[in-house]
Amino acid sequence: MxxxxxxxxxxxxxxxxxxxxxxxxxxxxxxxxxxxxxxxxxxxxxxxxxxxxxxxxxxxxxxxxxxxxxxxxxxxxxxxxxxxxxxxxxxxxxxxxxxxxxxxxxxxxxxxxxxxxxxxxxxxxxxxxxxxxxxxxxxxxxxxxxxxxxxxxxxxxxxxxxxxxGPSEQELLQRRIDELAVSRAAVVQAVDAERRRIERDIHDGIQQRLVALAMLLGRARRGRDPEQADALLLQAHQESRDVLAELREVAWRVYPSALDDLGLEEALGGVAERCGVPVRTEFTVQGPLPRPVETAAYFVVSETVTNAAKHSGATAVSVRVLLDNQVLTVRVRDNGRGGADPAGVGLSGLRSRVDALDGALHIDSPEGGPTMVTAELPCV
Incomplete structure (x- = not known):
């Protein structure tokens, strides 16, 4: 039979x-x-x-x-x-x-x-x-x-x-309304937190460097010793380069222009180049992706890699991006000490960004490591 x-x-x-x-x-x-x-x-x-x-x-x-x-x-x-x-x-x-x-x-x-x-x-x-x-x-x-x-x-x-x-259609609709309300509130909160972080980066970083640059130029202008003036101008030139680099970093955190010009794969390559630890990237995606999905995937990788380089003590990070059955899976793994807090500002902001697209974010970070962050983003 x-x-x-x-x-x-x-x-x-x-x-x-x-x-x-x-x-x-x-x-x-x-x-x-x-x-x-x-x-x-x-x-x-x-x-x-x-x-x-x-x-x-x-x-x-x-x-x-x-x-x-x-x-x-x-x-x-x-x-x-x-x-x-x-x-x-x-x-x-x-x-x-x-x-x-x-x-x-x-x-x-x-x-x-x-x-x-x-x-x-x-x-x-x-x-x-x-x-x-x-x-x-x-x-x-x-x-x-x-x-x-x-x-x-x-x-x-x-x-x-x-x-x-099981839940009736009315119960499912009410549950969906509640989920959308929570997701909207989380997105608004994440946007406000991101704005405060950008303002803090500009105020504490770029603004202070510009003040220092102005002071160096002022000292060089008022100085009478040509050698001292040249040294001050050299410092001012280096300070201006540091300001441009930090301004470029803040701009990338707001929105990476490489997504529009080169696509997600090249933008992730830029993240790997700017990271202080070696990053191995595996990109398996055929065809174009929706722009919101590309943006969310980029920020998941960027935030996770940055956290791994700054806080986990990792010496290697691997990034895998895979599109299968209209679901984009982004998996970032590092060999650091683990113990990442899912309720932290960075990871909670990522969760809100992923939830807004009806996706799911999974964080596995036991004490002693390794840490694995997986985001599943639907592309329909």
Missing amino acids: DGRTLSWALRVAGVLLGCTTAAAGLLAFLLAGVALGPFLLWPHTRPGAFGVLMAGARRLAGLERNRRSFFFGDRFPEHYESCDRKVLRYLAVRGSTGLLCGVVIGLLGIGAVLAGLLVRGAVQGSLRWGELLTQSLLGGVLLFLGLQGLRSLVALDSRLARESF
């Missing part, structure tokens, strides 16, 4: 078993209603009686969930717990549709017996051709209606299970 035949056999067995469990569930509810009815009507005993009723209802729902998982291969969220209303609604509708499904299967069985009698009559010659044609036409219509009804009932059973044992 091949896999497809086995699957159909399991589904047929699951449908037949579902008719039995539906009848058993309705009978259990009827008995529970008779036994607990007076206690449910009295306000003082209602909570306890309702708790007993729901305990039995959840057991029945658990059996139905296991039936769907085993015979139909359905997968439901493990940690999702349906509310009492959804459980009772499922069992009530499931009992009705299950009994109706049993009736349809019974009618199909009776139709199969009648079809056998009709074939035997045709073989024996006891039926005229007109009567045989009429009976065959009527039987074919009834068979079609029965099969369509059975198919609809099976589809309804599947939809009821998905809605009852």
Whole structure:
């Protein structure tokens, strides 16, 4: 028996078993209603009686969930717990549709017996051709209606299970709204943090160097000794070069122009060249990438490599960029001391940037190393 035949056999067995469990569930509810009815009507005993009723209802729902998982291969969220209303609604509708499904299967069985009698009559010659044609036409219509009804009932059973044992469309929509609200707030916070860092870099770095440059030029201008003036001008020239290098570094942290001019691979090559430790880059991407994905991938590599060079004591960093099934995976690994804080300003900003693209950022940095940062960015 091949896999497809086995699957159909399991589904047929699951449908037949579902008719039995539906009848058993309705009978259990009827008995529970008779036994607990007076206690449910009295306000003082209602909570306890309702708790007993729901305990039995959840057991029945658990059996139905296991039936769907085993015979139909359905997968439901493990940690999702349906509310009492959804459980009772499922069992009530499931009992009705299950009994109706049993009736349809019974009618199909009776139709199969009648079809056998009709074939035997045709073989024996006891039926005229007109009567045989009429009976065959009527039987074919009834068979079609029965099969369509059975198919609809099976589809309804599947939809009821998905809605009852997992989040509904409304719950998924609300969850998505909450995720987008959190992601938007995180992006705004990350942008503000980046602006403050840029302002701090300009104020504490470039501005102070420009003040020093102005002082050197002023001293050279006021000096009377030509040799001292030449030395001051030499210092001023070196200071101006340092200012340009730092300004270029700040500009690259704001947005790398190489992304627009040369693409992601060349921009990552620039990150490797400016890093103080050796960086080995493996780039396996065929075709263009969306611009937001390129930007996010660049900043993931740039921030992670910079942290590795400054704080981890790493002597080697490897970067791998891979596009597979419309998902761009960026993995940065260093051999440093580990212990990176995922809640730190830099890594939390990266997480916000990745979350804004519906991506995922994984940080594995045990004490003693190594550290591995993996970003998964969808490209659709």
